[in-house]
Amino acid sequence: MSSAASNPSSSTSKPMSLKRNSDDIGWDYGVLVNPNNLNLIKCKLCGQEVSAGIYRLKLHIAGIRGQVKPCRKSSEEDKEKCKKAIDDSKKDKKARYAEQQEVRDAVDLVGAPDADEDTTAAEVYRSTRSTM
Template sequence: MLVAGKGGECRWKECAPKTGVTSWDEVNVLKRNSDDVGWEYGFLVDANNKDKVECKKSTQEAKDKCKKSLEDSKRKRKEQAARELELREEVNVSWVGTEDDEVICVGTIPFNACDNDEFKQMCEAIGQFGSRLEPPSLRDLRESLLDEEYARTKSLLQEHEAEKVKNGFVSSKEMSDVSHTSEVIFELVDKAIEDIGPDDVVQVVTDNASNNMGAKKLLLEKRPNIF
Protein backbone atom coordinates (compact mmCIF):
# COMPACT_ATOMS: atom_id res chain seq x y z
CA MET A 1 0.00 0.00 0.00
CA LEU A 2 1.01 3.65 -0.27
CA VAL A 3 1.52 5.68 2.90
CA ALA A 4 1.93 9.44 3.11
CA GLY A 5 5.13 10.74 4.63
CA LYS A 6 6.22 14.18 5.78
CA GLY A 7 5.82 16.87 3.17
CA GLY A 8 3.02 14.93 1.49
CA GLU A 9 5.28 12.50 -0.38
CA CYS A 10 4.11 8.92 -0.82
CA ARG A 11 6.18 5.79 -0.42
CA TRP A 12 5.55 2.06 -0.82
CA LYS A 13 5.02 -0.01 2.26
CA GLU A 14 5.20 -3.81 1.90
CA CYS A 15 1.64 -5.15 2.00
CA ALA A 16 2.14 -8.85 1.22
CA PRO A 17 5.11 -10.29 3.16
CA LYS A 18 4.58 -13.75 1.67
CA THR A 19 5.29 -12.50 -1.83
CA GLY A 20 8.15 -10.16 -1.10
CA VAL A 21 6.37 -7.55 -3.22
CA THR A 22 7.94 -4.15 -2.65
CA SER A 23 6.93 -2.01 -5.63
CA TRP A 24 4.01 -1.22 -7.92
CA ASP A 25 5.96 -2.70 -10.87
CA GLU A 26 6.24 -6.03 -9.04
CA VAL A 27 2.52 -5.99 -8.24
CA ASN A 28 1.70 -5.41 -11.91
CA VAL A 29 3.78 -8.47 -12.83
CA LEU A 30 1.65 -10.50 -10.42
CA LYS A 31 -1.60 -9.46 -12.10
CA ARG A 32 -3.06 -11.63 -14.84
CA ASN A 33 -3.39 -10.18 -18.31
CA SER A 34 -7.16 -10.37 -18.17
CA ASP A 35 -10.18 -8.10 -18.57
CA ASP A 36 -11.82 -9.79 -15.56
CA VAL A 37 -12.93 -7.04 -13.19
CA GLY A 38 -11.56 -9.01 -10.23
CA TRP A 39 -7.99 -8.23 -11.27
CA GLU A 40 -8.59 -4.58 -10.44
CA TYR A 41 -8.53 -5.62 -6.78
CA GLY A 42 -6.27 -8.68 -6.56
CA PHE A 43 -2.87 -10.02 -7.56
CA LEU A 44 -1.17 -13.39 -7.64
CA VAL A 45 0.70 -14.39 -4.50
CA ASP A 46 3.09 -16.38 -6.69
CA ALA A 47 3.56 -15.60 -10.40
CA ASN A 48 3.97 -19.35 -11.05
CA ASN A 49 0.72 -20.32 -9.29
CA LYS A 50 -2.37 -18.88 -10.99
CA ASP A 51 -4.73 -20.31 -8.39
CA LYS A 52 -3.38 -18.38 -5.39
CA VAL A 53 -4.73 -14.85 -5.26
CA GLU A 54 -4.54 -12.12 -2.64
CA CYS A 55 -6.92 -9.15 -2.61
CA LYS A 56 -6.81 -5.79 -0.96
CA LYS A 57 -9.70 -4.76 1.26
CA SER A 58 -12.58 -3.80 -0.99
CA THR A 59 -15.28 -1.16 -0.76
CA GLN A 60 -18.99 -1.83 -1.20
CA GLU A 61 -18.73 -0.24 -4.63
CA ALA A 62 -16.04 -2.76 -5.60
CA LYS A 63 -18.15 -5.65 -4.30
CA ASP A 64 -21.16 -4.47 -6.31
CA LYS A 65 -18.99 -4.17 -9.43
CA CYS A 66 -17.67 -7.73 -9.04
CA LYS A 67 -21.16 -9.08 -8.33
CA LYS A 68 -22.51 -7.43 -11.48
CA SER A 69 -19.65 -8.93 -13.50
CA LEU A 70 -20.47 -12.42 -12.20
CA GLU A 71 -24.17 -11.97 -12.96
CA ASP A 72 -23.39 -10.75 -16.50
CA SER A 73 -21.12 -13.75 -17.06
CA LYS A 74 -23.83 -16.14 -15.84
CA ARG A 75 -26.39 -14.50 -18.13
CA LYS A 76 -24.07 -14.82 -21.14
CA ARG A 77 -23.53 -18.52 -20.43
CA LYS A 78 -27.32 -19.07 -20.34
CA GLU A 79 -27.73 -17.18 -23.62
CA GLN A 80 -24.96 -19.24 -25.21
CA ALA A 81 -26.57 -22.49 -24.04
CA ALA A 82 -29.91 -21.39 -25.48
CA ARG A 83 -28.26 -20.45 -28.76
CA GLU A 84 -26.54 -23.84 -29.00
CA LEU A 85 -29.89 -25.55 -28.43
CA GLU A 86 -31.44 -23.50 -31.25
CA LEU A 87 -28.57 -24.49 -33.55
CA ARG A 88 -29.09 -28.18 -32.78
CA GLU A 89 -32.80 -27.89 -33.55
CA GLU A 90 -32.05 -26.19 -36.90
CA VAL A 91 -29.69 -28.95 -38.09
CA ASN A 92 -31.02 -31.14 -40.88
CA VAL A 93 -29.00 -34.01 -42.34
CA SER A 94 -29.81 -32.86 -45.88
CA TRP A 95 -28.07 -29.52 -45.15
CA VAL A 96 -24.64 -30.99 -44.41
CA GLY A 97 -22.94 -29.39 -47.41
CA THR A 98 -24.54 -26.01 -46.74
CA GLU A 99 -23.66 -26.15 -43.02
CA ASP A 100 -19.99 -26.89 -43.79
CA ASP A 101 -19.92 -24.00 -46.24
CA GLU A 102 -21.50 -21.62 -43.71
CA VAL A 103 -19.05 -22.57 -40.96
CA ILE A 104 -16.09 -21.95 -43.26
CA CYS A 105 -17.46 -18.60 -44.48
CA VAL A 106 -18.64 -17.26 -41.11
CA GLY A 107 -15.51 -18.44 -39.33
CA THR A 108 -13.26 -16.93 -42.05
CA ILE A 109 -11.50 -20.29 -42.39
CA PRO A 110 -9.36 -20.51 -45.56
CA PHE A 111 -11.15 -22.64 -48.19
CA ASN A 112 -8.05 -24.79 -48.75
CA ALA A 113 -8.44 -26.06 -45.16
CA CYS A 114 -10.88 -28.65 -46.54
CA ASP A 115 -7.99 -30.20 -48.49
CA ASN A 116 -6.14 -31.05 -45.27
CA ASP A 117 -6.07 -34.72 -44.37
CA GLU A 118 -6.78 -33.66 -40.79
CA PHE A 119 -10.07 -32.03 -41.88
CA LYS A 120 -11.16 -35.21 -43.68
CA GLN A 121 -10.19 -37.31 -40.66
CA MET A 122 -12.21 -35.00 -38.41
CA CYS A 123 -15.31 -35.39 -40.61
CA GLU A 124 -14.85 -39.17 -40.64
CA ALA A 125 -14.46 -39.26 -36.84
CA ILE A 126 -17.58 -37.15 -36.31
CA GLY A 127 -19.54 -39.43 -38.63
CA GLN A 128 -18.38 -42.55 -36.80
CA PHE A 129 -19.26 -41.02 -33.43
CA GLY A 130 -22.82 -40.28 -34.44
CA SER A 131 -25.26 -37.68 -33.16
CA ARG A 132 -24.92 -35.64 -29.96
CA LEU A 133 -21.18 -35.15 -30.29
CA GLU A 134 -20.11 -32.35 -27.93
CA PRO A 135 -17.65 -30.03 -29.73
CA PRO A 136 -14.52 -28.89 -27.87
CA SER A 137 -14.83 -25.62 -25.98
CA LEU A 138 -12.58 -22.62 -26.53
CA ARG A 139 -10.85 -23.49 -23.26
CA ASP A 140 -10.26 -27.09 -24.43
CA LEU A 141 -8.67 -25.84 -27.65
CA ARG A 142 -6.52 -23.26 -25.88
CA GLU A 143 -5.42 -25.47 -22.99
CA SER A 144 -5.85 -29.25 -22.64
CA LEU A 145 -6.09 -30.18 -26.34
CA LEU A 146 -3.30 -27.77 -27.23
CA ASP A 147 -1.09 -29.28 -24.51
CA GLU A 148 -1.79 -32.77 -25.83
CA GLU A 149 -0.93 -31.74 -29.39
CA TYR A 150 2.24 -30.04 -28.16
CA ALA A 151 3.31 -33.25 -26.39
CA ARG A 152 2.53 -35.30 -29.52
CA THR A 153 4.51 -32.94 -31.75
CA LYS A 154 7.41 -32.97 -29.32
CA SER A 155 7.54 -36.77 -29.50
CA LEU A 156 7.57 -36.58 -33.31
CA LEU A 157 10.62 -34.34 -33.13
CA GLN A 158 12.68 -37.09 -31.55
CA GLU A 159 13.48 -38.58 -34.96
CA HIS A 160 14.59 -35.13 -36.11
CA GLU A 161 16.89 -34.96 -33.11
CA ALA A 162 18.45 -38.23 -34.25
CA GLU A 163 18.84 -36.73 -37.74
CA LYS A 164 20.50 -33.71 -36.20
CA VAL A 165 23.11 -35.88 -34.50
CA LYS A 166 23.68 -37.84 -37.71
CA ASN A 167 23.92 -34.98 -40.20
CA GLY A 168 24.95 -32.03 -38.06
CA PHE A 169 21.71 -30.05 -38.19
CA VAL A 170 22.41 -26.71 -36.53
CA SER A 171 19.27 -25.58 -34.71
CA SER A 172 15.59 -24.64 -34.78
CA LYS A 173 13.64 -22.18 -32.67
CA GLU A 174 10.01 -22.11 -31.45
CA MET A 175 8.71 -18.63 -32.40
CA SER A 176 4.93 -18.78 -32.00
CA ASP A 177 4.92 -16.20 -29.18
CA VAL A 178 7.33 -13.76 -30.88
CA SER A 179 6.49 -11.11 -33.45
CA HIS A 180 8.24 -12.04 -36.70
CA THR A 181 9.70 -8.63 -37.51
CA SER A 182 12.52 -8.09 -39.99
CA GLU A 183 14.88 -7.32 -37.11
CA VAL A 184 14.03 -10.56 -35.27
CA ILE A 185 14.48 -12.67 -38.42
CA PHE A 186 17.74 -10.90 -39.21
CA GLU A 187 19.13 -11.57 -35.73
CA LEU A 188 18.23 -15.28 -35.93
CA VAL A 189 19.76 -15.75 -39.40
CA ASP A 190 22.81 -13.71 -38.51
CA LYS A 191 23.41 -15.81 -35.38
CA ALA A 192 23.06 -19.02 -37.43
CA ILE A 193 25.64 -17.71 -39.90
CA GLU A 194 27.96 -16.85 -37.04
CA ASP A 195 27.52 -20.32 -35.51
CA ILE A 196 28.27 -22.07 -38.81
CA GLY A 197 31.07 -19.70 -39.76
CA PRO A 198 30.65 -16.70 -42.08
CA ASP A 199 33.16 -18.11 -44.58
CA ASP A 200 31.13 -21.32 -44.95
CA VAL A 201 27.78 -19.69 -45.77
CA VAL A 202 27.10 -18.43 -49.29
CA GLN A 203 23.32 -18.33 -49.51
CA VAL A 204 20.17 -17.73 -47.44
CA VAL A 205 16.80 -18.90 -48.83
CA THR A 206 13.41 -17.42 -47.80
CA ASP A 207 10.07 -16.63 -49.40
CA ASN A 208 9.32 -13.05 -50.45
CA ALA A 209 7.25 -11.97 -47.40
CA SER A 210 7.91 -8.33 -46.53
CA ASN A 211 9.50 -9.14 -43.16
CA ASN A 212 11.92 -11.55 -44.87
CA MET A 213 12.76 -8.91 -47.47
CA GLY A 214 13.49 -6.47 -44.64
CA ALA A 215 15.76 -9.04 -43.01
CA LYS A 216 17.46 -9.59 -46.37
CA LYS A 217 18.28 -5.89 -46.61
CA LEU A 218 19.80 -5.84 -43.12
CA LEU A 219 21.75 -9.01 -43.87
CA LEU A 220 23.20 -7.62 -47.11
CA GLU A 221 24.33 -4.49 -45.29
CA LYS A 222 26.27 -6.54 -42.73
CA ARG A 223 27.37 -9.46 -44.93
CA PRO A 224 27.51 -8.33 -48.58
CA ASN A 225 29.13 -11.62 -49.64
CA ILE A 226 25.96 -13.57 -48.82
CA PHE A 227 23.43 -14.09 -51.64
Protein backbone atom coordinates (compact mmCIF):
# COMPACT_ATOMS: atom_id res chain seq x y z
CA MET A 1 0.00 0.00 0.00
CA SER A 2 1.38 3.40 -0.92
CA SER A 3 0.11 6.48 0.84
CA ALA A 4 1.18 9.21 -1.53
CA ALA A 5 -1.90 11.24 -0.66
CA SER A 6 -0.99 11.63 3.01
CA ASN A 7 1.11 14.74 2.71
CA PRO A 8 1.59 16.55 6.02
CA SER A 9 1.07 20.06 4.76
CA SER A 10 0.15 22.53 7.50
CA SER A 11 -1.31 25.17 5.18
CA THR A 12 -4.83 25.10 6.58
CA SER A 13 -5.54 28.61 5.31
CA LYS A 14 -5.53 27.52 1.67
CA PRO A 15 -9.03 28.36 0.48
CA MET A 16 -8.83 26.44 -2.79
CA SER A 17 -8.14 23.05 -1.25
CA LEU A 18 -10.41 20.54 -2.91
CA LYS A 19 -10.25 18.20 0.01
CA ARG A 20 -11.97 18.65 3.31
CA ASN A 21 -9.94 18.58 6.49
CA SER A 22 -10.87 15.04 7.40
CA ASP A 23 -9.23 11.65 7.61
CA ASP A 24 -12.39 9.98 6.35
CA ILE A 25 -11.52 7.17 3.97
CA GLY A 26 -14.10 8.57 1.58
CA TRP A 27 -11.61 11.25 0.61
CA ASP A 28 -9.36 8.56 -0.84
CA TYR A 29 -12.03 8.15 -3.48
CA GLY A 30 -13.56 11.56 -3.91
CA VAL A 31 -12.71 15.21 -4.46
CA LEU A 32 -14.75 18.34 -3.97
CA VAL A 33 -16.00 19.75 -7.24
CA ASN A 34 -16.72 23.19 -5.89
CA PRO A 35 -15.06 24.59 -2.72
CA ASN A 36 -18.25 26.51 -2.01
CA ASN A 37 -20.36 23.37 -1.99
CA LEU A 38 -18.89 20.92 0.48
CA ASN A 39 -21.56 18.35 -0.24
CA LEU A 40 -20.84 17.94 -3.93
CA ILE A 41 -18.19 15.28 -4.30
CA LYS A 42 -16.86 13.71 -7.45
CA CYS A 43 -15.82 10.08 -7.49
CA LYS A 44 -12.15 9.79 -8.50
CA LEU A 45 -12.76 6.37 -10.00
CA CYS A 46 -15.69 6.89 -12.34
CA GLY A 47 -16.32 10.64 -12.31
CA GLN A 48 -19.85 10.32 -10.93
CA GLU A 49 -20.87 13.31 -8.83
CA VAL A 50 -22.51 12.63 -5.48
CA SER A 51 -24.44 15.54 -4.06
CA ALA A 52 -25.03 14.62 -0.44
CA GLY A 53 -21.67 14.37 1.23
CA ILE A 54 -18.83 11.94 1.85
CA TYR A 55 -21.05 9.33 3.45
CA ARG A 56 -22.97 8.96 0.20
CA LEU A 57 -19.73 8.69 -1.72
CA LYS A 58 -18.76 5.75 0.47
CA LEU A 59 -22.12 4.14 -0.28
CA HIS A 60 -21.36 4.75 -3.96
CA ILE A 61 -17.91 3.14 -3.77
CA ALA A 62 -19.15 0.28 -1.59
CA GLY A 63 -21.88 -0.40 -4.14
CA ILE A 64 -24.64 -0.19 -1.55
CA ARG A 65 -27.78 0.46 -3.54
CA GLY A 66 -30.66 2.64 -2.53
CA GLN A 67 -29.54 6.21 -2.02
CA VAL A 68 -26.94 6.49 -4.74
CA LYS A 69 -25.82 4.73 -7.91
CA PRO A 70 -23.13 2.14 -7.20
CA CYS A 71 -19.67 2.81 -8.60
CA ARG A 72 -18.83 0.80 -11.70
CA LYS A 73 -15.08 1.15 -11.29
CA SER A 74 -14.46 0.39 -7.65
CA SER A 75 -12.59 -2.85 -7.00
CA GLU A 76 -13.65 -5.44 -4.46
CA GLU A 77 -10.96 -4.07 -2.16
CA ASP A 78 -12.33 -0.52 -2.48
CA LYS A 79 -15.82 -1.78 -1.73
CA GLU A 80 -14.66 -3.62 1.37
CA LYS A 81 -12.78 -0.56 2.65
CA CYS A 82 -15.81 1.68 2.29
CA LYS A 83 -18.19 -0.88 3.77
CA LYS A 84 -15.88 -1.18 6.75
CA ALA A 85 -15.71 2.60 7.12
CA ILE A 86 -19.51 2.80 7.07
CA ASP A 87 -19.72 0.02 9.66
CA ASP A 88 -17.10 1.65 11.84
CA SER A 89 -18.91 4.97 11.87
CA LYS A 90 -22.02 3.16 13.08
CA LYS A 91 -20.06 1.38 15.82
CA ASP A 92 -18.48 4.67 16.79
CA LYS A 93 -21.85 6.19 17.55
CA LYS A 94 -22.82 3.19 19.66
CA ALA A 95 -19.53 3.26 21.57
CA ARG A 96 -19.94 6.94 22.29
CA TYR A 97 -23.46 6.34 23.60
CA ALA A 98 -22.24 3.53 25.90
CA GLU A 99 -19.50 5.79 27.21
CA GLN A 100 -22.04 8.47 28.09
CA GLN A 101 -24.10 5.92 30.03
CA GLU A 102 -21.01 4.89 32.00
CA VAL A 103 -20.22 8.50 32.87
CA ARG A 104 -23.78 8.98 34.09
CA ASP A 105 -23.47 5.90 36.36
CA ALA A 106 -20.17 7.14 37.76
CA VAL A 107 -21.68 10.52 38.61
CA ASP A 108 -24.51 8.81 40.49
CA LEU A 109 -22.04 6.79 42.58
CA VAL A 110 -20.01 9.87 43.45
CA GLY A 111 -23.12 11.91 44.20
CA ALA A 112 -24.53 9.63 46.93
CA PRO A 113 -21.77 9.89 49.60
CA ASP A 114 -21.48 13.61 48.88
CA ALA A 115 -25.02 14.20 50.12
CA ASP A 116 -24.25 12.20 53.28
CA GLU A 117 -21.20 14.30 54.01
CA ASP A 118 -23.29 17.42 53.70
CA THR A 119 -25.67 16.50 56.51
CA THR A 120 -22.77 15.34 58.69
CA ALA A 121 -21.01 18.65 58.19
CA ALA A 122 -24.16 20.56 59.10
CA GLU A 123 -24.63 18.52 62.27
CA VAL A 124 -21.00 18.99 63.27
CA TYR A 125 -21.37 22.72 62.69
CA ARG A 126 -24.52 22.89 64.79
CA SER A 127 -23.01 20.93 67.70
CA THR A 128 -19.89 23.09 67.59
CA ARG A 129 -22.04 26.20 67.92
CA SER A 130 -24.08 24.88 70.83
CA THR A 131 -20.97 24.04 72.82
CA MET A 132 -19.61 27.54 72.39
